[in-house]
Amino acid sequence: MSFRYEVRLSGEGGQGLVLAGKVLAEAAAIYDDKNATQSQSYGPEARGGASRSEVIISDEDIDYPKAVNIDLLLALTQESVNKYHSDLKDDGILLVDSDACSEIPEGKFKVYGVPIIQIAREKVGKVLVANIVALGVITEVAKVVTREAVEAAILARVPKGTEELNLSAFKAGVEAAQELGS
Amino acid sequence: MSFRYEVRLSGEGGQGLVLAGKVLAEAAAIYDDKNATQSQSYGPEARGGASRSEVIISDEDIDYPKAVNIDLLLALTQESVNKYHSDLKDDGILLVDSDACSEIPEGKFKVYGVPIIQIAREKVGKVLVANIVALGVITEVAKVVTREAVEAAILARVPKGTEELNLSAFKAGVEAAQELGS
Numbered sequence: 001m002s003f004r005y006e007v008r009l010s011g012e013g014g015q016g017l018v019l020a021g022k023v024l025a026e027a028a029a030i031y032d033d034k035n036a037t038q039s040q041s042y043g044p045e046a047r048g049g050a051s052r053s054e055v056i057i058s059d060e061d062i063d064y065p066k067a068v069n070i071d072l073l074l075a076l077t078q079e080s081v082n083k084y085h086s087d088l089k090d091d092g093i094l095l096v097d098s099d100a101c102s103e104i105p106e107g108k109f110k111v112y113g114v115p116i117i118q119i120a121r122e123k124v125g126k127v128l129v130a131n132i133v134a135l136g137v138i139t140e141v142a143k144v145v146t147r148e149a150v151e152a153a154i155l156a157r158v159p160k161g162t163e164e165l166n167l168s169a170f171k172a173g174v175e176a177a178q179e180l181g182s
Numbered sequence: 183m184s185f186r187y188e189v190r191l192s193g194e195g196g197q198g199l200v201l202a203g204k205v206l207a208e209a210a211a212i213y214d215d216k217n218a219t220q221s222q223s224y225g226p227e228a229r230g231g232a233s234r235s236e237v238i239i240s241d242e243d244i245d246y247p248k249a250v251n252i253d254l255l256l257a258l259t260q261e262s263v264n265k266y267h268s269d270l271k272d273d274g275i276l277l278v279d280s281d282a283c284s285e286i287p288e289g290k291f292k293v294y295g296v297p298i299i300q301i302a303r304e305k306v307g308k309v310l311v312a313n314i315v316a317l318g319v320i321t322e323v324a325k326v327v328t329r330e331a332v333e334a335a336i337l338a339r340v341p342k343g344t345e346e347l348n349l350s351a352f353k354a355g356v357e358a359a360q361e362l363g364s
């Protein structure tokens with residue numbers, strides 16, 4: 001049976017969501033041997049400062065590279081929760097920054113709240129790596145790429161000299177997700 | 183009447199085609215007030231070193247963000263000419279690096295050959311900016327974004343300290359395209 005997993009990363013411009021999407025897509029395709037697309041839309045909403053990046057992972061060719069039935073939605077702002085939660089599929093996952101998003105709409109999706117930005121700022125020491133903390137959480141809850149693949153993709157993608165910072169951000173995200181389960 | 187323009191940038195990994203796609207999409211959406219999507223696929227072909235980036239520009243929402251009927255195909259390698267020319271629409275444009283691509287297939291598309299990589303190396307002084315030279319050619323032959331918009335998007339996107347280099351690469355591309363017409 002064929003397999004397709006749709007991820008939308010949403011928040012504000014400057015939060016590194018396009019880079020995070022690229023890392024996730026490369027992890028899946030280059031290191032985990034699946035197919036993946038990564039895309040972003042620019043339009044009126046982008047001009048307003050919102051940002052959105054999509055990744056689709058499949059074991060087959062991806063004919064329709066737009067997310068329409070989302071398995072996992074990351075929302076780093078309340079605005080993106082409000083705007084996109086209705087695109088989640090019934091058993092999908094809504095992963096929110098628990099400080100930035102206080103109003104969680106009802107739906108058939110699962111909700112995970114993690115203080116992603118706070119973890120980046122306080123545990124890792126740089127708010128800029130919130131995108132990579134989020135990737136750690138996503139890797140752990142989505143179980144669609146391996147941790148090793150994402151780590152390899154991070155190392156290949158982040159600026160020289162920031163590898164350790166980014167790997168510790170990733171680890172902090174994985175650990176935060178593990179605490180969700182307990 | 184609604185308008186949709188599909189661009190595929192193809193070549194090898196490391197040629198900066200994803201960045202070029204992003205600049206083109208941002209030029210169209212942020213500076214020229216259109217809608218745009220930019221996407222890349224990762225799969226067996228990416229693992230082989232090939233690279234492909236797609237941009238779709240429209241005056242409406244873009245529901246189907248995959249290029250299926252290409253208006254302009256940039257090919258920096260013979261392999262990408264061979265692989266993608268059949269996706270061009272009848273009056274589309276095949277823009278090839280004229281040194282790298284010697285075998286041009288027959289078709290109803292127009293063919294423009296420009297020594298893009300050589301211009302980057304010899305006129306601009308850095309082979310790395312071949313992607314921006316290509317953007318200059320594309321801007322001039324496609325006429326779908328303004329020169330000013332692409333220049334603004336280049337300035338917003340390229341690493342600090344390389345602005346002038348990239349603008350001169352863009353200009354060299356525009357000039358090479360103007361010579362095609364004469």
